[in-house]
Amino acid sequence: MNRILILIFLFFSISFGFTQNQKLLSKKLVDISKTPIWNKISQNNELKTNFKHLKKLNFYFITYQSDNSKVKGLLIEPKNQGKYPVVIFNRGGNRHFGKLTLATMIIYTSKLAEQGYVIIGSNYRKKDEFGGAEINDVLNLTKIIKDIKKADSDCIGMFGWSRGGIMTYLALQKSDKIKTAVVGNGPTDLFGLISDRPEMESKVIAECVPNYSENKESELKKRSVIYWADELDKNSSLLILCGNNDKRVNPEQADRIAEKTNKN
Known part of the structure; x- marks a missing residue:
């Protein structure tokens, strides 16, 4: 009898988990005047000229279910009523470095939002695999936006810089929704990246990627679009940006993937 009860409990627990997956769990409006960035974007308790556009926007902290994780992120919506195209913003960095914050969203995405876009971004799950299982946290955003009234779930774009570029390439490989x-200068060949910056392997990739030492070649290739450029969604347009003075990612990586995608 106890075994039957345990099986029934597990069945309902799993079923409940599936029903909650890809769901927006919370959406909390943020008063930006009560956040740390306010002192940088205001003067005499009024928004500076360069930030007046923020008056047209609402900012939210969100939590959503992705696989078995509750993932946190941020959302920007125009205050005016309507249905707006969506841009998924993929943060850079790893773990706590480069964490998505209200300041990040204001500086990098708010002027785009003002033009009539819903912007949404994820901080990824706690266990960062640097382009591993947390890609689902990006892909699931394409589903949870259906819970956002102002978001047009049939019109989704994506923007990622640096490591966020890796996430964007992976999304284009695994989804046809974009x-x-x-x-923006996302690494396209992690073998080249660790050759240029050995510390990226020892201090980031080896620490983040599960079983890295045993599966180094296959795991690096999984995260290097140069090896599977032909798998990118061919119905999606792609703009690749890079800076010649970028010290984190060799700009030649952007040149190589641009050449390869043009052939495809």
């Missing part, structure tokens, strides 16, 4: 994407 109409257009912009990548």
